[in-house]
Amino acid sequence: MPESIRRRAREDRDEAAPRGRRSDAIENDGGIFRKGFASLTELALSGVQVTACAVDLGSGKVLFSVDDHLSVPTASIGKVLLLIEVAARISARDGAGTGSSGSSFDASRPASRPRPVRPGPGAEALSILNRTANDEIGDSGLWQHLQVPALPVSDLAALIGATSDNLATNVLLRRIGLDTVRARAESLGLRRTLLLDIVREERGPDDAPQLSVGSARELAILFGRLHAGTVVDETTSQLVRGWLSLGTDLSMVAGAFGLDPLAHVGADHGLRLFNKTGTDAGIRSEAGVITGPRGGVSYAVTMRFNDAELSGRLAVLEAMRVLGTDFLEYVY
Template sequence: MPESIRRRARSEREEIAPRGRRSEADGDGVIFRKGFASLTELALSGVQVTACAVDTASGKVLFSVDDHLSVPTASIGKVLLLIEVAARISARDGSGSAPGAVPPVPGSAAGETGPRTVRPAPGAEALSILNRTAQDSVGDSGLWQHLQVPALPVSDLAALIGATSDNLATNVLLRRIGLDAVRARAESLGLRRTLLLDIVRDIRGPDDAPQLSVGSARELATLFRALERGEVVDETTSRLVTGWLSLGSDLSMVGGAFGLDPFAHTGPDHGIRLFNKTGTDVGIRSEAGVVVGPRAGVAYAVTMRFNDVDLPARLGVLEAMRTLGTDFLEYVY
């Protein structure tokens, strides 16, 4: 192959590579090298990558790839609904009276003495009973569609969303809360590129929003850092949301690198604590979360858009996300 053609091919590959940056050193050398290389390889194969990682203590951006872009994030937008629900519980039931979990001390190992999960007596708003209707019905993720109980308290529906990204619970809560209220809350938090656009639908028609939610990696990472620091609306609201998200059972993406029990990681395990929210759709894998270890904490958001034509394509995306998770683990542990 002539050298001019080689140079042109190299130039084309560089043009489609992710426009990212990473912190060059943290005292031990270059960080996030494996993750950045893995994402670059995916981008060169045609995968759209957006990502951002922020130190939870300093707010310093550690890693970013096209983090300003607003892209489809599947179920991650449900976090905005949980924030609005938590804010209403906090406001109506009074600070400290809403059910939630106080996160353990960052870096404490499983079994060590420290703050334990606390669930105060639930208030009236948290125990308001909501019925499901035929109009709320939807398939895919979640447990409630498989249960016989026709009605559940608001706080239980929020827990189902945090644990299993429950679509039916999402639609029932949205019928109670309203999309306009969720959008107003997002705007009040300074979110401009991160939105919950619609209810969950089995089929999206021409008159429906084309996606359930969209978001930018920078805004999502910043939002999750604020949740960790108790700064979203207020401390009680933040702790309610992180308590629900700590129930999340999907560790198939970035969270798969942390070695945690998918069904039981509400407290620290070997000094690692995690809360996260994932989003899955055809050709989309997305995750935002916070992982805290003995040395540091990272708030992160990663979204991959890819041609989901075969299993190897999907497995390559998931492997790259776990590789990035391994880099996060090395930073915090």
């Protein structure tokens, strides 16, 4: 990867190193989210690095923040940037939106020709991509356990949204390219939120030190824009929301919402959720949108901690769920 990007990622990593104390940059708005604030403060005092931000969807007001300007490792959350680029290409080539500045999946078709909106998935969404030996990767995802050697673009995106599928991520990145995803992020005004690399089993000295980095405020605002339909255009935002609503990981903040991890595409007791999580050694991260009868919140939370003992990990997950309980009380 380019040396400038690698250097920037390492500088952000050093800047964000855990300090073992409560941040001075905290907004708590007179007691909103008291339980979550207390829980995160206790973790920060024990040496966990906490970055968090919550934004009211109606007013755009920041409701809660802890070091939300820092760019920290976010594991798989950066895959959302890939999904945005995929969705923008699909909406552009199938005539359903204003689309992408990049090329389409099928470059042989003329780009200047207007195309009508289709009731079903268009040709771009159904373009078939093959997996190769170089794409193979373990950990999260289902495709590695399936026999099918190729899948449509839209199915790969759905696998990423549902299970953070690493193999599907690498196949799409091989086709699209990291530079294109990076350009899309920059066009959205993201300065501290980047997808840095493909998914790798091990990271060497010439590889990016992290899969992705992000700031809590940028991520919370980005997810709020997805909800509002202003990320590229409404069709692009809707596609991304649909893929993310399939997410099966409700082990963190969203664990407080009482939703079925395998089936929460529609409303349940008036609650709607779409989110993306990131998990790595010593990292738990989540960004999402939860809406309910009283309103909605876009949020992002990342924890960096010593993962040597299971008790430390469990404390982090419990604190994230406590914050989720505050979000639930706010919207419900």
